[in-house]
Amino acid sequence: MDAAIISATRRLPVDKEVTVHDMAASDGITSLELFNRLSQERPVRLTASDYYDEISAARKGVCWVFYDSDNVVLQVALGAIALRSKRANEFLAWLLSPSFATRTRVSLFHPDVIAKTKSDGRFMATRDDFFSPSPVRYDVVRVMNALGTRNFPRLQIERAVTAVAKTVVDGGLLVFGRSADELDGRSQATIFQRLQNEFIAVADMAGGYELRDFVLKLQADA
Numbered sequence: 001m002d003a004a005i006i007s008a009t010r011r012l013p014v015d016k017e018v019t020v021h022d023m024a025a026s027d028g029i030t031s032l033e034l035f036n037r038l039s040q041e042r043p044v045r046l047t048a049s050d051y052y053d054e055i056s057a058a059r060k061g062v063c064w065v066f067y068d069s070d071n072v073v074l075q076v077a078l079g080a081i082a083l084r085s086k087r088a089n090e091f092l093a094w095l096l097s098p099s100f101a102t103r104t105r106v107s108l109f110h111p112d113v114i115a116k117t118k119s120d121g122r123f124m125a126t127r128d129d130f131f132s133p134s135p136v137r138y139d140v141v142r143v144m145n146a147l148g149t150r151n152f153p154r155l156q157i158e159r160a161v162t163a164v165a166k167t168v169v170d171g172g173l174l175v176f177g178r179s180a181d182e183l184d185g186r187s188q189a190t191i192f193q194r195l196q197n198e199f200i201a202v203a204d205m206a207g208g209y210e211l212r213d214f215v216l217k218l219q220a221d222a
């Protein structure tokens, strides 16, 4: 996948830094790998993002309540004991209602990713939502293993794909796909290039992205 992206970036103007947004990047470790590989080829600036980029924990006595990025209760811990039942956890969290003021936040980015963001201004890790992405535009936008019918209903994927497509510069690349278990983890993906308002496919791997036809009919700025 990285080799195919690097090869496709040769279509971009050679004299400028390539900006990359790796969305739904989970702990960002594959974003860091792409950054390192692409940096050997040309100047690059990469943002790794995920909607669920941190959890937080609030304490009440010996109990801890853990929340996701939407403040949804994930788990209550009573000392070393944790309950399994979702309803029991939600009830206990409600009963405890710990103060959010002293919450401890824990990043879900990989320690190597966090270290890289501190040592290299060209590499960033942040929160973003593919249903409502930040309006910044990039030369390359990648979303792997997140926008498929195994993850969301078709209409929601179309909504996210339409929103993400707007964040690609004219001439830039858009990468969608998944690692297919039934193909020994090989990438089933498509690299699209934006030409003004439309997208063309410049590389297909293992049959391409499952919503390939949808992207090819998209009007990026419609």
Ligand SMILES: C[S@@+](CC[C@H](N)C(=O)[O-])C[C@H]1O[C@@H](n2cnc3c(N)ncnc32)[C@H](O)[C@@H]1O
Residues within 6 Å of the ligand: 023, 024, 025, 026, 027, 030, 049, 050, 051, 052, 128, 129, 130, 131, 143, 144, 145, 146
């Ligand atoms: C299976 S992981 C993919 C990780 C990585 N891209 C890869 O290919 O290994 C799917 C990711 O999508 C993220 N995600 C779920 N909803 C999201 C949203 N609305 N916006 C951005 N990321 C989201 C999840 O938090 C999760 O990290």
